[in-house]
Amino acid sequence: MIQLTTPFTEEKIRALKVGDAVEITGIFFTGRDAVHKYLHEGGALPPGVNLRDGILYHCGPVVVKDGAGEWKVTAAGPTTSIREEPYQWQIIRDFGIRGVVGKGGMESRTLEACREHGCVYLHAVGGAAQVLAECIKRVRNVYLMEKFGAPEAIWELEVERFPAVVTMDSHGNSLHEQVLADSRRALASRL
Amino acid sequence: MNALPESLLELIRRTSAEIPDDVQRGILRSLEQEKKGTIAESALKLIERNIAMAKAKSQPICQDTGSVIFYVDCPIGFDQVRFEETARDAVKLATQKGFLRQNSVNSLTGKNDGTNLGPGAPMVHFHQHRSPEVQVRLILKGGGCENVGAQYSLPDEKLHANRDLKGCRAVILDAVLQAQGKGCGPGVLGVCIGGDRATGYEFSKTQFLRKLDDRNPVQELDSMEQEILATANELGIGPMGFGGKTTLLGVKICAANRVPASYFVSVSYMCWAFRRQGTTLDANGAIAGWLY
Secondary structure (H helix, E strand, C coil): CEEEECCCCHHHHHCCCCCCEEEEEEEEEECCHHHHHHHHCCCCCCCCCCCCCCEEECCCCEEEECCCCCEEEEECCCCEHHHHHHHHHHHHHHHCCCEEEEECCCCHHHHHHHHHHCCEEEECCCCCHHHHHHCEEEEEEEECHHHHCCCCCEEEEEEEEEEEEEEECCCCCEHHHHHHHHHHHHHHCCC | CCCHHHHHHHHHHHHHHCCCHHHHHHHHHHHHHCCCCCHHHHHHHHHHHHHHHHHHHCCCCCCCCCEEEEEEEEECCCCHHHHHHHHHHHHHHHHHCCCCCCCCCCCCCCCCCCCCCECCECEEEEEEECCCCEEEEEEEECHHHHHCCEEEECCECCCCECCCHHHHHHHHHHHHHHHCCCCCCCEEEEEEEECCHHHHHHHHHHHHHCCCCCCCCCHHHHHHHHHHHHHHCCCCCCHHHCCCCCCEEEEEEEEECCCCCCCEEEEEEECCCCEEEEEEECCCCCEEEECC
């Protein structure tokens, strides 16, 4: 198990290969459909959100306020990443993200941006909202909550030993491409 | 029906936090089958841990608590208007309690008012019967798996699918291939052969009310279910699309009549976080028993 801590250096990210199991400690910023479209259309990152050398997590958590008025994440697995395929390459390029955490994998434009800019796609287990919420130790802040609502807001989270697998690395390799090609061949011989 | 509000809240809580036994057994079986030390195996182990944690903490198995779909079997004369009002209140309260995420967005304005109420949210399907019994079933269907559902219109020349069961098989397996790991596999397919575009999808979802280990009473459909399950699990897509032996936990197929001009095959995909529960209610609306 490879331990990673944010912020990342390019060198550290380039050393990762498809199939590596990692645990990440540090800061996650969440961002999903509304945030991607907003940034793609030229929207500004709210002050306080710094994605450079960090993680963008495709996630819309369940968040409740506890008795003391503090936000508490009670469920926080990844959402399907492929919907961000039209935007992700640009956001990796413009904001210097080193790791995209999500599920289901992404396609060629994102893979190419990972290769060009030194970024990886980290696959978390979809649906595992409790195990992953347990890794979130604290909510630091929330941005664009009014505009987008809780699931689509940018949440700044402190995470500890968040488990993920590198499924797209910065050298042009994608587990998703490989499984798709193999399964397509397997199906063709069974039709 | 004084106890109805409490019963529906408990139904929502339990559906969101506890996986049905039949599904859990399926996941355990797939964990045994995956090769030790693979990322597929560790994904399934994490899923197992997640199921136990959600139950112990009474919190959502998955943060996407999905579309809220009630299926109500009720006697003639049952007050459906009151039921629907009570269901809406229960959904709102369950959202405040964190059993459901603030998950319902106005499609025109993009606003999420945090109540989970709006046109089509929640959805309630009533079915009258001649027995006095009231049964309420609930499915919480996440968006990730809903997005990989597909509707095919046969013939589909690209997939060499004609208007016969062989053609149906080809398009159903195509849906599995296209879904890869995006719907949070290992998943379950609910399929309807025939119907119009709306009833096709609607009937495909009612297949998720069946237990995973039941058998289809229609012989052709039963063979198709078994064969497609076996073939899908030979494709190597595996849990989360990581590669591996379990791509699907189950395949459930029904057929509806169609007009001669149409031949739809509607495929709904349910993720491993298969949230389905049901209860029988007594005359006061209290929970008399669980259905799964």
